[in-house]
Amino acid sequence: MKKIATGNKAVAEAVKQAKPSVVAAYPITPQTEIVETIADYVTSGQLASRYIPVESEHSAMAACIGASVTGVRTFTATSSHGLLYMHEMTNWAAGARLPVVMANVNRSLGPGWNIWAEHTDALQERDTGWLQVYVATVQEAYDATLMAFVIAEHNDVLLPVMVNLDGFSLSHIMQPLDTVEPGDFIPPIHLPHAIDPKNPTSYGGLTGPNDHFRFRWDIERSMRDSVNVIEATQKEFAKRFGRSYGFTDDYRCEDAEVVLIAMGTFGKEAEVAIDILRKEGIKAGSMRLRWFRPFPKLDLAGKEVVVLDRDYSFGSGGILAHEIRAQTKKDVYSVIAGIGGQEVTYDDLADFVRKRRMGTEFWFGVNTNV
Amino acid sequence: MDIIAEIPKEEYVKKCTSACAGCSSSLNLRYVLKAAGPDTVLVVPACCTSVIQGIYPNTAMNVPVYNIAFGAAAACASGMSNAFRQAGKKTNVIVYAGDGGTLDIGIQAMSGAFERGTDFLYICYDNEAYGNTGMQRSGGTPMGARTTTTPTGKTDAKKDIDAIIAAHDPPYMATACSAYPQDVFKKVQKALTCRGPTFIHILAPCPPGWRYPTEKTIEMGKLAVKSGMWVLYEREYGKLAVSAPSKAAMKKPIPLEDYLAPQGRFKGIDAKTVEILKQRIQKNFARLAAEEAAP
Numbered sequence: 001m002k003k004i005a006t007g008n009k010a011v012a013e014a015v016k017q018a019k020p021s022v023v024a025a026y027p028i029t030p031q032t033e034i035v036e037t038i039a040d041y042v043t044s045g046q047l048a049s050r051y052i053p054v055e056s057e058h059s060a061m062a063a064c065i066g067a068s069v070t071g072v073r074t075f076t077a078t079s080s081h082g083l084l085y086m087h088e089m090t091n092w093a094a095g096a097r098l099p100v101v102m103a104n105v106n107r108s109l110g111p112g113w114n115i116w117a118e119h120t121d122a123l124q125e126r127d128t129g130w131l132q133v134y135v136a137t138v139q140e141a142y143d144a145t146l147m148a149f150v151i152a153e154h155n156d157v158l159l160p161v162m163v164n165l166d167g168f169s170l171s172h173i174m175q176p177l178d179t180v181e182p183g184d185f186i187p188p189i190h191l192p193h194a195i196d197p198k199n200p201t202s203y204g205g206l207t208g209p210n211d212h213f214r215f216r217w218d219i220e221r222s223m224r225d226s227v228n229v230i231e232a233t234q235k236e237f238a239k240r241f242g243r244s245y246g247f248t249d250d251y252r253c254e255d256a257e258v259v260l261i262a263m264g265t266f267g268k269e270a271e272v273a274i275d276i277l278r279k280e281g282i283k284a285g286s287m288r289l290r291w292f293r294p295f296p297k298l299d300l301a302g303k304e305v306v307v308l309d310r311d312y313s314f315g316s317g318g319i320l321a322h323e324i325r326a327q328t329k330k331d332v333y334s335v336i337a338g339i340g341g342q343e344v345t346y347d348d349l350a351d352f353v354r355k356r357r358m359g360t361e362f363w364f365g366v367n368t369n370v
Numbered sequence: 371m372d373i374i375a376e377i378p379k380e381e382y383v384k385k386c387t388s389a390c391a392g393c394s395s396s397l398n399l400r401y402v403l404k405a406a407g408p409d410t411v412l413v414v415p416a417c418c419t420s421v422i423q424g425i426y427p428n429t430a431m432n433v434p435v436y437n438i439a440f441g442a443a444a445a446c447a448s449g450m451s452n453a454f455r456q457a458g459k460k461t462n463v464i465v466y467a468g469d470g471g472t473l474d475i476g477i478q479a480m481s482g483a484f485e486r487g488t489d490f491l492y493i494c495y496d497n498e499a500y501g502n503t504g505m506q507r508s509g510g511t512p513m514g515a516r517t518t519t520t521p522t523g524k525t526d527a528k529k530d531i532d533a534i535i536a537a538h539d540p541p542y543m544a545t546a547c548s549a550y551p552q553d554v555f556k557k558v559q560k561a562l563t564c565r566g567p568t569f570i571h572i573l574a575p576c577p578p579g580w581r582y583p584t585e586k587t588i589e590m591g592k593l594a595v596k597s598g599m600w601v602l603y604e605r606e607y608g609k610l611a612v613s614a615p616s617k618a619a620m621k622k623p624i625p626l627e628d629y630l631a632p633q634g635r636f637k638g639i640d641a642k643t644v645e646i647l648k649q650r651i652q653k654n655f656a657r658l659a660a661e662e663a664a665p
Contacts, residue, residue: 002649021456024449050452054445055482062479063449066413069436070453088439195434195450197409197461202429204437211426 005177007170010079011103011163013039014145016047016181017256018101018110024052024063029059029115030167031079031105035065038075047268057082061089061100065135068098069203073202076100079167080121087125093160094129094219096204097193099152103145106264106310109166116341117166119263119311123292123319129219130224131161132292136249136268138175141165141241144290146182148193150233156225166241168341173337183191200240230291239290247296249288252278256285259300260353261324262308263289263312270308273349300328306356308349310334310338317361333357339365373552378404378536387430389422392577392584394548395495395589396422399466401551402493403433407557410462411436411450415443415476415655417468418502419495441475443467444483444492451490462491462562469496469510474533484538484567491561491568494531495548497576505579512599515635516645517579527650533570536605543569549591553613557604573600581634590632595619597629598651601658610661620655 007012015023023042025035041047050067054060057078059122064074078086083104093100108118122132131151137143141163148161165171195203207215230247238244251271253259260270267288277284285303289296305328309318316322321334333356338344342365352362381401389396395418403410414420420437424430427531438446440494443465451463462539467476472494486657499517500506505518509529516523541564544557554572561568575590577583582590594600602613612620626648629635 022449022453024445024452050456052448052452052486054448055478055485056445058442059445059448059482062438062445063452065438065442066436066446066449066451067453068449070457072453072457074449074453086629089442092439092442133437137437195411197411197434200408200429200432200434202423202426202431202435202437204419205423205426205429205435207426 001179007138007165008033010138010142013147014142016041018149020075022050022067023075024054024060025076026057026060028079028082030171031077034077057086061086062315064100071191072098073189077103079105084119090128096156101148104164105167105171114340122164123311134263154229169265245289251286253285257283258304260286260306276350284299305332307332308335331359334361371421376616384430384431385424392587395574395586398548401554402558406462413447413465415467415471416440418545444480447490448483448488465492470508471499473509473529488567493570495572495574497574541566545571547573547591549588597626598623598657
């Protein structure tokens with residue numbers, strides 16, 4: 001069904017169709033519209049679910065954990081400080097192998113208070129064992145949320161999935177949305193380690209040095225296995241509903257001599273910049289990284305790489321740039337731009353490519369790029 | 371029917387715990403689970419029970435136990451209870467948390483779960499310090515008690531968590547003590563017949579923490595009640611009833627010194643602090659008597 005929706009509404013619509021048994025959530029700008037919409041679905045009987053209006057994000061994730069371990073589908077949404085506040089519990093959800101699905105509306109971190117887009121919030125969750133996908137359109141926010149349940153709950157994965165969408169520049173933007181009837185695309189959840197009083201088991205108790213690492217390794221093993229599950233799920237989604245997604249979204253990369261890599265909405269806007277550059281005779285392409293965890297294998301042989309980070313690791317560098325350097329062994333041009341909603345035009349994006357100086361870092365608006 | 375005969379023989383805490391000798395908390399848990407029965411899940415935050423239940427891959431527990439981070443027990447139980455009820459299951463969800471996990475780090479999640487009317491039983495077993503980490507002061511440590519972070523005795527009063535819980539107006543709340551296991555059993559049974567959030571605060575004397583010989587663990591609980599340092603009562607739908615042992619104590623308490631003297635943690639407590647503790651006991655007696663007498 002074709003409609004017009006915000007990124008937030010698109011996520012809520014997908015959640016309604018996935019029918020989680022329990023949604024536990026706490027409001028935070030710019031995510032609030034997601035949980036308000038879900039609360040309305042539950043209250044009006046459109047979604048047969050328990051909506052738990054918790055008193056904090058730490059409790060939101062703890063409640064999802066408690067619900068999930070009974071073997072039911074769970075969802076929550078958060079952003080920025082909310083995500084940071086639940087950090088202890090995001091680790092717990094992954095360690096407990098619970099397929100919680102969460103939408104995170106990417107927003108900067110205080111102080112000072114800033115409610116606009118940035119990726120540092122989700123990237124601080126990099127090492128928790130969550131799968132992370134970054135979307136760029138309202139349609140993709142919807143599609144990725146539907147797929148997140150399938151991937152998280154797949155018994156080769158059983159890890160939580162975070163769907164990331166940029167604050168305001170996607171969460172509050174109206175775009176066309178074509179909804180589907182998911183049918184059996186999302187199979188019934190089967191949690192092999194669900195709590196059963198008839199088979200009493202202790203969960204997460206004291207685990208000694210001879211055992212603890214085995215559980216950690218098992219998270220990594222499933223993270224590696226998730227690659228095939230993601231591919232299969234995206235393929236099945238394309239087959240059923242006609243929209244194709246990969247680990248990356250590549251634009252004019254085949255013959256490109258330089259590739260601009262970004263996540264989220266910048267990754268989509270980069271396509272306009274690439275067209276500008278092509279008209280100037282610069283053989284450029286763009287690659288929008290969709291999946292950050294598991295981090296995909298990138299083929300960038302023979303190409304120069306410009307990485308746009310809407311995030312930063314102080315004392316170290318752009319987080320995405322680091323990941324790409326580590327994986328491809330390439331020296332990149334690292335651009336830091338869009339922090340806290342900083343305006344970046346199509347021409348600015350093109351300029352990052354035009355004026356690239358490989359092996360250096362450039363803070364947009366701080367350094368002079370000459 | 372005699373209460374002893376009524377208590378089931380089934381054991382849900384097996385004789386392979388890693389509890390300290392004389393641990394009254396594991397004794398409490400034994401009676402809690404006898405009252406709750408097999409269709410029960412325990413939610414346990416970081417506390418002595420994290421260790422007492424055994425080390426992976428073994429467990430001493432014969433009901434499912436979900437271990438969760440320190441400040442998250444009530445929230446986790448809230449999700450679990452909602453999921454069970456949504457699935458039409460009546461499984462008891464019981465939080466079994468220490469005083470640190472209840473009065474201090476867990477108070478926000480607990481308050482939220484009570485305010486939201488979560489269908490669960492929250493049990494705080496109170497050994498009046500962070501026992502698992504070696505007896506540091508908690509909000510539950512009484513004034514004058516020495517802990518490893520109050521080496522000359524705590525200067526602040528014990529936090530009145532029961533008054534805080536009462537402010538949430540739960541259908542049932544009670545205090546209990548490991549020295550009176552039949553009373554623990556009855557109160558847990560009663561709490562589990564209520565829908566909504568219920569609370570039981572159980573005093574759990576701790577031999578290594580309070581520094582008394584292990585064989586005195588029951589006696590220490592009785593001295594706490596007889597001196598009035600701990601008062602047993604229950605409040606059903608707002609109506610208070612002082613339990614029998616405390617009724618007697620309120621009429622004629624034993625000298626507080628009889629409770630303080632056998633415990634190493636109160637060694638060297640000054641007369642002024644003892645006087646403050648005595649005043650608090652009298653104030654508490656008066657407050658509870660007035661509430662019970664009120665129509």
